[in-house]
């Protein structure tokens with residue numbers, strides 16, 4: 001029996017609907033949430049994502065600035081722009097698209113973004129607050145993963161969640177958010193020796209390893225929820241997840257597709273963070 005599909009597009013549209021309503025409310029109080037996205041260089045995938053973010057802003061009534069800088073931009077020039085955006089009252093959220101050209105230190109740039117405008121949730125203070133369980137702007141993809149699981153009607157409390165991948169951007173924060181939902185969390189990574197055996201114990205399997213179609217049905221307990229965070233562009237230009245969707249959907253429980261799963265949620269959570277930052281910046285929460 002083929003698994004049910006968790007549509008990130010559908011969930012995303014529902015959440016964007018409520019964001020749009022909240023923005024109308026804010027605009028009536030002369031507050032327009034503003035997002036600045038900075039793209040350095042011509043990376044094709046980044047151009048797609050930045051265009052998606054810009055479109056989402058326009059669809060939801062946000063003020064949007066996109067700064068497209070040449071690849072040879074110096075770190076100092078980029079830091080100067082970030083500083084300007086930190087001071088700009090019309091901007092509530094700042095996102096500097098990663099990866100950056102190798103001559104620029106990503107940490108320095110992330111640390112330079114005001115904590116209150118860090119709508120990526122990458123700043124160490126936001127990450128620290130996430131770890132200790134204090135209020136913070138949550139990283140978009142991890143927050144989107146949790147939202148998808150919840151909206152699929154899956155109860156996480158007491159369940160065994162297995163996260164494959166331990167990146168700072170996805171794996172680590174997802175494991176923390178799963179713990180916050182009282183799941184029991186196992187973290188697998190490149191040095192895990194019995195990965196398939198551990199993965200098969202999962203009630204909820206979250207995969208974020210960056211290897212196309214790597215996870216097949218041998219990693220999945222029948223009926224387990226599978227969340228595919230993979231975003232791999234194949235030679236033929238198609239997008240593939242980290243999960244071999246065709247084989248896994250025959251054994252899994254609810255499963256997210258790629259595209260149309262976690263991707264749209266990443267953008268939607270970015271919009272949600274920008275809305276939250278705008279309300280905070282204007283003393284409305």
Ligand SMILES: Nc1nc(=O)c2c([nH]1)NC[C@@H]1CN(c3ccc(C(=O)N[C@@H](CCC(=O)O)C(=O)O)cc3)C=[N+]21
Pocket residue numbers: 048049052095096097098099120140231239258259260261262263264266267
């Ligand atoms: N500072 C920073 N913050 C990010 O959040 C960030 C980043 N840098 N660098 C790159 C990754 C990747 N990312 C995606 C956003 C949307 C889709 C998305 O909309 N995906 C669609 C398909 C889009 C397409 O057609 O390629 C989907 O999966 O349905 C994917 C990936 C955000 N990122």
